[in-house]
Structures are given as C-alpha cells and as structure tokens.
Amino acid sequence: MDENIIQEDIKSMVREELFSLLERYNFSSENLESILKWKPIVLIIGNYSSGKSTLVNELLGKEIQRTGQAPTDDSFTIITSPGHDENEGEIPGPTLINDNRYPFTALKTYSERLASHLRMKLVKSRLLENLAIIDSPGMLDSVTEKGRGYDFPKVIGDLAKLADLIVLMFDPHKAGTIKETYTTIRNTLPESTGEDRIVFVMSRIDECDNLPDLVRSYGTLCWNLSQMTGRKDIPRIYLTFSVDVARNSLFLDEWIDERNQLKVKMLEASGLRLNHILHDIEKQAGELRLVIQAMTNFSRSGLQLLKNTIKGTIVLALSAFFLLDIICQNLTGLPENTFLSSFFAGSLKHFHFYLPVTGFISILLLSGFFFAKWQIPRYIKKCCKNVDQLATLKNTYEEDSWERVKDKVVSLLENSDFNEIRFPHKENLNLIDNIINNKLQKYYSQLK
Numbered sequence: 001m002d003e004n005i006i007q008e009d010i011k012s013m014v015r016e017e018l019f020s021l022l023e024r025y026n027f028s029s030e031n032l033e034s035i036l037k038w039k040p041i042v043l044i045i046g047n048y049s050s051g052k053s054t055l056v057n058e059l060l061g062k063e064i065q066r067t068g069q070a071p072t073d074d075s076f077t078i079i080t081s082p083g084h085d086e087n088e089g090e091i092p093g094p095t096l097i098n099d100n101r102y103p104f105t106a107l108k109t110y111s112e113r114l115a116s117h118l119r120m121k122l123v124k125s126r127l128l129e130n131l132a133i134i135d136s137p138g139m140l141d142s143v144t145e146k147g148r149g150y151d152f153p154k155v156i157g158d159l160a161k162l163a164d165l166i167v168l169m170f171d172p173h174k175a176g177t178i179k180e181t182y183t184t185i186r187n188t189l190p191e192s193t194g195e196d197r198i199v200f201v202m203s204r205i206d207e208c209d210n211l212p213d214l215v216r217s218y219g220t221l222c223w224n225l226s227q228m229t230g231r232k233d234i235p236r237i238y239l240t241f242s243v244d245v246a247r248n249s250l251f252l253d254e255w256i257d258e259r260n261q262l263k264v265k266m267l268e269a270s271g272l273r274l275n276h277i278l279h280d281i282e283k284q285a286g287e288l289r290l291v292i293q294a295m296t297n298f299s300r301s302g303l304q305l306l307k308n309t310i311k312g313t314i315v316l317a318l319s320a321f322f323l324l325d326i327i328c329q330n331l332t333g334l335p336e337n338t339f340l341s342s343f344f345a346g347s348l349k350h351f352h353f354y355l356p357v358t359g360f361i362s363i364l365l366l367s368g369f370f371f372a373k374w375q376i377p378r379y380i381k382k383c384c385k386n387v388d389q390l391a392t393l394k395n396t397y398e399e400d401s402w403e404r405v406k407d408k409v410v411s412l413l414e415n416s417d418f419n420e421i422r423f424p425h426k427e428n429l430n431l432i433d434n435i436i437n438n439k440l441q442k443y444y445s446q447l448k
C-alpha cells in the first residue's frame with residue numbers, strides 16, 4: 001500500500017482513538033502530533049568544523065550554508081523546500097516556533113536566545129520536497145548552558161525526537177573528545193531516539209597524513225564511542241570526505257564510495273518515517289497502557305473494598321435492626337415489647353418497626369460516611385505510597401517504562417476520589433490493548 005495512504009490512516013486512527021485516551025490520563029499528545037504533522041527530518045549534529053554544513057551544501061548541490069574553519073555557525077537551520085503557495089526565503093526562529101504548521105512549537109519553552117539562533121531556509125529542491133535537513137551549531141568543549149543561553153543538549157534531544165535519521169559527525173582531529181558531544185551521546189540521544197536512527201560519520205579523513213594516521217583516529221573514535229555509548233559492539237562509522245575541498249591523498253580512492261553511501265542513506269530517510277511514527281506511537285501507547293493498567297488495578301481493589309464494606313454494613317445494619325430495641329430495653333426498660341418478641345407473639349404493630357428501622361438506616365448512613373470520609377482517602381493514600389504494587393510488569397522494557405510514568409499515576413491518584421474508582425478503566429484498557437495488539441501490528445505488517 002502507498003506509504004502516504006498508510007500515514008494518513010495512522011494519523012486519523014491516532015487522532016480519533018489514542019488522543020482522547022492520552023488526554024484522559026494526563027499525557028501530552030504534543031510529541032506525537034509533532035511527528036505526525038510534518039515531513040521526514042534528517043538532523044545533522046557533531047563537533048564544530050566537522051563538515052556538517054559542507055555535507056548539506058554538497059547534498060543539495062548549492063551553497064546554502066556558510067562553511068569555514070573554527071566554529072562558524074551557532075544556529076539551528078532547518079532547510080526544506082517551500083510549500084506550493086510559498087517562495088524561497090527565510091523564516092526567522094520567533095515566527096517558526098509560533099507557527100502550528102511546523103513541529104517546532106515545543107521549542108517555545110526555551111529562552112529567546114534559542115529563537116534568535118533558529119531559522120528555516122526555504123530552498124527549491126526536489127530532494128527537499130518530502131524532506132527537511134537540520135544543520136546545527138557545532139558542539140564545543142568549553143561552553144556551558146549560560147554561554148549558549150539555552151540548554152543545548154536538551155534542544156538536540158527535542159530535535160532528535162522529531163528526526164527520522166540523526167547524522168552524528170566527527171573529524172579526525174577531535175575524534176569523540178568534545179564535551180558537548182560526550183553529553184549528547186551519553187545522555188541525550190539514548191533518551192530521545194533509537195540506536196538504529198543514528199548514523200556515525202568521521203569526515204575530513206583526507207586530512208589524515210597517511211593510512212596509519214587514519215587507523216589511529218578511527219581507533220580513538222571507536223574507543224571513545226564505546227565509552228560514551230556503553231555498547232560492546234562498534235557501530236558502523238562512515239569514513240568520508242568532501243571531494244570538493246579534500247586535499248590530495250593517495251589512500252582516498254578506497255573511501256570515495258562511502259560519501260555516496262552516506263548521501264543515499266540521508267536521502268532515503270523519508271522511508272524510515274512510517275517506522276519512526278509507529279515506533280513512537282507504540283512507545284507512547286505502551287506507557288499509557290501501564291498507567292491505565294495501574295488505574296484498573298486501583299479501581300478493582302477499590303471496588304473490592306466497597307463490596308467488603310457493603311457486606312459488613314449489611315451484617316451490621318441487620319444486627320442493629322434486630323438487636324437495637326433489645327439493647328435499649330435492657331438499658332432503659334423501653335420499649336415494652338421488642339420487634340422480635342412481638343413478631344413471635346403475633347402482635348406486630350407498625351411502631352415496633354421504629355427503633356429497628358432507625359438502627360438500620362443509622363448504620364447505613366454511618367457506614368457511607370465512614371467509607372467516603374475515611375476509607376477512601378486512606379485507600380488512595382495507601383495506593384500512592386505503594387504505587388509499584390499497582391503495576392503489572394511483564395519484562396524489563398515495561399519496568400523501564402513504568403519508572404517514567406509512575407509519577408503520573410501518583411498524580412492521578414492524588415487528585416482522585418470515588419468517581420475514579422468507579423470509572424470503567426477496564427474498558428480503556430481494552431481499547432489501548434486493541435490499538436497495540438491489532439491496529440499497530442496491522443500497520444507494521446503493511447510496511448513489510
């Protein structure tokens with residue numbers, strides 16, 4: 001089936017079925033909405049002067065980005081083609097983050113400094129009709145958040161969530177030793193994207209004087225990467241150089257093809273879009289499911305508590321019905337004839353019901369009051385304290401997801417009352433199970 005049709009189908013399923021569930025359980029739908037609403041994205045990040053902008057220009061066959069030795073560009077530039085009714089030109093950051101047509105509104109939460117270091121360039125190019133490329137400021141060693149004026153790794157993380165492919169560039173001079181690169185690889189990327197969406201590149205290899213020099217740089221990068229990612233295997237690292245600016249070197253012929261393979265990989269990123277969307281939906285739906293499951297367990301035990309209370313109340317109320325007048329008679333001498341003695345004597349009158357019925361109703365009222373004012377708040381408090389007991393976790397993936405969402409469950413519980421216990425969470429659990437087990441699987445099978 002055509003990928004656009006599948007994407008439209010997924011979009012309407014998510015908007016019609018998943019968003020209302022997300023909202024019900026206090027999840028934001030902004031992340032999913034962002035990836036659903038726009039085109040595929042390739043994000044290029046890496047050391048300053050590693051050749052990011054050179055690669056962009058080469059890919060597009062035009063000098064779109066400024067290049068140069070030393071940190072040249074400290075802005076995020078989103079490059080894509082103009083829409084049907086638009087012209088080539090530039091959209092400044094402040095406009096971009098306020099325009100709902102684009103998936104960058106989440107960047108509003110950062111300081112104005114980011115908006116002034118963000119722009120979109122609209123460039124007519126067939127390659128960009130269904131693709132956007134983000135060129136980013138080079139990663140540096142010495143800056144702090146204060147220096148940049150915004151939380152750089154966090155912005156990279158937010159853009160990485162949107163991106164279908166992330167090209168992470170190094171150069172032989174600084175093979176994985178830059179501090180911001182370290183933070184990004186160690187912390188930011190694992191939280192924002194899957195390993196399969198990252199492409200590692202060592203560019204400017206023509207600057208290695210000879211093959212042993214290249215091997216040393218490659219080895220250093222591999223070692224640094226293994227320290228940063230904690231992975232035991234070495235991911236594929238594209239060894240490339242820009243033919244246009246490369247120095248002449250004898251050994252380059254061997255690697256000339258890698259640049260083309262890298263470019264093809266970047267241009268094919270749009271093909272990864274559906275997989276990315278499905279993966280994000282699955283992750284979000286999985287987290288939502290854990291919350292609904294916890295609320296279902298909360299509801300089930302709460303209803304069990306209600307049942308037990310009702311049972312106890314009925315026993316107590318019946319005891320009060322039959323025994324209250326007997327107790328009163330023993331204590332005060334009144335009434336002269338109790339309900340039971342009149343019943344067995346066959347002289348039952350309506351006034352014999354007064355005390356029993358009063359006792360019965362009083363117990364019902366007291367019990368209702370006790371349940372609402374004491375038992376329910378105590379039960380909710382206990383659930384908040386032992387929130388882990390509400391989870392039903394099948395594997396380590398779910399255990400990790402639970403850690404991310406359990407605060408959400410606590411906050412739902414803290415704001416809950418008896419209505420939350422009676423709410424049919426089980427029905428929502430069936431809905432989310434249907435989305436995860438049937439609908440998403442159907443879409444995955446259409447991709448194959």
Ligand SMILES: Nc1nc2c(ncn2[C@@H]2O[C@H](COP(=O)(O)OP(=O)(O)OP(=O)(O)O)[C@@H](O)[C@H]2O)c(=O)[nH]1
Pocket residue numbers: 047048049050051052053054055066067068069070071072073074136137138139203204205206207240241242243245246247
């Ligand atoms: N020899 C050689 N020089 C390159 C290569 N790629 C880029 N350069 C040069 O390296 C310098 C930095 O390239 P840029 O493309 O500006 O690097 P960047 O990663 O965008 O840098 P920032 O925007 O500052 O982070 C420029 O002078 C490029 O001409 C290459 O493969 N070989």
Ligand SMILES: [Mg+2]
Pocket residue numbers: 052053054065066067072073135136138
């Ligand atoms: Mg640049």
